[in-house]
Amino acid sequence: MKLEVNQRREASKNLIIETALQLFSQKGFDKTSIRTIAETAGISLGLMYNYFKSKDELLVEIFKQGYEDIKASLLKTDNDQTPQTSIEHHIRQTIKILKEKKDFWKLLHGIRMQSEVVKQLVNQMNEQTSFIKTQIKKNLVEASIPFPDLEAKLLFASIDGMAHHFLLYDNYPIDDVATLLIMKYKKH
Numbered sequence: 001m002k003l004e005v006n007q008r009r010e011a012s013k014n015l016i017i018e019t020a021l022q023l024f025s026q027k028g029f030d031k032t033s034i035r036t037i038a039e040t041a042g043i044s045l046g047l048m049y050n051y052f053k054s055k056d057e058l059l060v061e062i063f064k065q066g067y068e069d070i071k072a073s074l075l076k077t078d079n080d081q082t083p084q085t086s087i088e089h090h091i092r093q094t095i096k097i098l099k100e101k102k103d104f105w106k107l108l109h110g111i112r113m114q115s116e117v118v119k120q121l122v123n124q125m126n127e128q129t130s131f132i133k134t135q136i137k138k139n140l141v142e143a144s145i146p147f148p149d150l151e152a153k154l155l156f157a158s159i160d161g162m163a164h165h166f167l168l169y170d171n172y173p174i175d176d177v178a179t180l181l182i183m184k185y186k187k188h
Contacts, residue, residue: 017065
């Protein structure tokens, strides 16, 4: 019984997040009210506030979910991974997450482009970017890649650009581009 209640709670929370993400992306963060989110999700305003005290709190949760996906793409899955396979794993996991949650990431990228939203989350976004670059640099150092600091910036920008193009263009050959990027690091 308790498991069922938790599943319903989680389903309601996810519905609110997905609805908010769509509305923020379509109408803009500032032009979307918490009332509109509740109405569009088909829930009462009271229930909405039971999950999220404010629109800002909801936005932070959306970005948190995206960050968890990013962290998961950087985690080593086994102890036998070499530094080169860690780089490959990160690239392939990123592609996998993008494909599995394309709508989420497309909307999240749209929200990231709204300057007012970015201002509210600049600290969290800077922390996330720093974490990602640090993890990438660590993998590059372990793989003995020259100029790991600059190379981490290049790899991060390459993956981010790849993701951006995949989300913008329907026929973007993300698997081929990812394979080419991985080949660059297998040469070392």
